[in-house]
Amino acid sequence: MAALPSVDRLLALGHTLVGEFGRQETTRAVRDVLGVWRTALAEPGSKAPDRATLLRQIEESLRERAVPSLRPVFNLTGTVLHTNLGRAALAEEAVEAVAAAARSASNLEYRIDEGKRGDRDEHVEDELCRITGAEAATIVNNNAAAVMLVLNSLALRREVPVSRGELIEIGGSFRMPEIMARAGCRLVEVGTTNRTHIDDYAAAIGPRTGLVMKVHTSNYVVEGFTASVPEEPLAELCHRSGIPFATDLGSGALIDLAQFGLPREPTPTKALEQGVDVVTFSGDKLLGGPQCGLIVGSKEMLAKIRRNPMKRALRCDKMTIAALAATLRLYADPDRLAARLPTLRALARPVEEIGGLADRLVPLVASALSGRADVAVTECQSQFGSGALPQQRVPSLGLAISPRTGKRSRGAALRRLAKAFRELPVPVIGRIRNDEFVLDLRCLEDEAGFAAQLARLEPKP
Ligand SMILES: *Cc1c(COP(=O)(O)O)cnc(C)c1O
Numbered sequence: 001m002a003a004l005p006s007v008d009r010l011l012a013l014g015h016t017l018v019g020e021f022g023r024q025e026t027t028r029a030v031r032d033v034l035g036v037w038r039t040a041l042a043e044p045g046s047k048a049p050d051r052a053t054l055l056r057q058i059e060e061s062l063r064e065r066a067v068p069s070l071r072p073v074f075n076l077t078g079t080v081l082h083t084n085l086g087r088a089a090l091a092e093e094a095v096e097a098v099a100a101a102a103r104s105a106s107n108l109e110y111r112i113d114e115g116k117r118g119d120r121d122e123h124v125e126d127e128l129c130r131i132t133g134a135e136a137a138t139i140v141n142n143n144a145a146a147v148m149l150v151l152n153s154l155a156l157r158r159e160v161p162v163s164r165g166e167l168i169e170i171g172g173s174f175r176m177p178e179i180m181a182r183a184g185c186r187l188v189e190v191g192t193t194n195r196t197h198i199d200d201y202a203a204a205i206g207p208r209t210g211l212v213m214k215v216h217t218s219n220y221v222v223e224g225f226t227a228s229v230p231e232e233p234l235a236e237l238c239h240r241s242g243i244p245f246a247t248d249l250g251s252g253a254l255i256d257l258a259q260f261g262l263p264r265e266p267t268p269t270k271a272l273e274q275g276v277d278v279v280t281f282s283g284d285k286l287l288g289g290p291q292c293g294l295i296v297g298s299k300e301m302l303a304k305i306r307r308n309p310m311k312r313a314l315r316c317d318k319m320t321i322a323a324l325a326a327t328l329r330l331y332a333d334p335d336r337l338a339a340r341l342p343t344l345r346a347l348a349r350p351v352e353e354i355g356g357l358a359d360r361l362v363p364l365v366a367s368a369l370s371g372r373a374d375v376a377v378t379e380c381q382s383q384f385g386s387g388a389l390p391q392q393r394v395p396s397l398g399l400a401i402s403p404r405t406g407k408r409s410r411g412a413a414l415r416r417l418a419k420a421f422r423e424l425p426v427p428v429i430g431r432i433r434n435d436e437f438v439l440d441l442r443c444l445e446d447e448a449g450f451a452a453q454l455a456r457l458e459p460k461p
Pocket residue numbers: 142143144145147170174215216217218219248249250251281282283292293386387
């Protein structure tokens with residue numbers, strides 16, 4: 001067997017790598033690379049590598065392992081709030097607030113003026129009440145947790161009537177009937193899949209009822225011969241019967257999106273005006289903030305919710321609270337909201353602006369693919385995502401990349417193309433539509449960063 005240098009010899013030669021990655025990691029990489037070569041050299045007639053080759057392989061191994069698992073990507077899927085891609089991107093103000101909260105000690109549960117213990121909710125409660133008109137507010141880990149906590153706090157071992165048209169499943173195994181059972185409540189199905197009337201609720205309410213719940217059917221629509229009971233009469237019925245009334249709004253646009261030229265979504269403000277006692281919604285959907293679940297409503301209900309020991313198990317960390325507080329502050333200035341909040345900025349982005357971007361990128365992408373594919377501007381339809389406004393599409397523009405191959409090898413060529421874009425330093429995630437690989441440019445803000453890495457598309461022709 002041809003001689004390989006010793007581990008110590010390679011560590012000495014690669015001292016700059018030791019400086020960058022540390023002795024332990026570099027030793028691991030050296031051993032790995034030597035191990036592979038020892039096996040290879042056991043074959044008769046094989047040739048030992050030179051030192052430069054060994055060092056290059058050691059460096060490659062180190063760089064590969066140093067790439068973090070969780071990292072930024074370009075979301076060009078056309079789904080603005082993509083759950084698998086982290087939903088809402090935070091505003092710069094929120095990012096800075098997270099960094100500040102993470103970097104040092106803070107008054108997370110401490111009242112500076114009084115020098116006494118405080119509550120972490122205090123950093124967001126006033127602002128949430130101001131925006132929604134609620135008497136009180138709290139936050140937990142996500143909206144699923146918010147729904148769970150509301151049910152468990154207000155209706156433990158009691159019945160909860162819900163319309164059969166609203167027994168939803170949200171992606172990731174959030175099914176209303178199962179959440180009810182786990183929260184310790186007995187679901188009472190009301191009405192039929194397509195039609196539920198106020199009398200159905202009236203018949204379902206009795207001495208064992210703990211809470212009436214309405215669920216915003218955020219990810220599907222019931223169409224045709226349908227009827228559901230609006231909040232107002234249902235609130236009236238609940239209050240006459242002395243039963244609290246909760247609504248799970250899900251996507252929960254905090255303010256009316258119509259002012260930004262977008263479709264209208266029910267807001268917590270409106271629900272509270274209509275007499276709902278407790279409203280739950282997500283922080284990282286249309287609100288455009290961090291993952292969390294918001295609960296707003298009456299003082300009395302919120303006091304019960306806060307007393308539940310489960311609240312402690314579902315609480316948010318300081319970085320989430322910092323991000324949410326900074327995001328909520330942006331809502332105080334609606335005129336600049338669409339410019340500062342990335343979710344809204346993407347959704348309200350004028351299609352002409354996206355068109356300009358597309359025109360500039362076509363020649364760059366075409367040249368990076370150097371004749372392997374045709375690139376053209378294409379019309380596409382962006383979606384809100386995360387179950388928000390499932391029927392609504394926002395017209396957008398993108399790049400349609402079409403491999404120059406025969407019909408039979410087209411599927412494989414498209415998959416290779418999609419993979420090549422995913423393997424860029426900042427992975428580009430698009431989607432395959434019909435016979436093309438499509439990049440919806442609505443969410444592309446870092447044009448320069450996108451263009452700069454195109455030269456690294458592999459394989460080269
Ligand atoms: C999205 C959604 C949920 C779950 O919210 P998470 O923040 O993802 O936990 C619950 N209910 C409705 C109606 C939703 O749209």
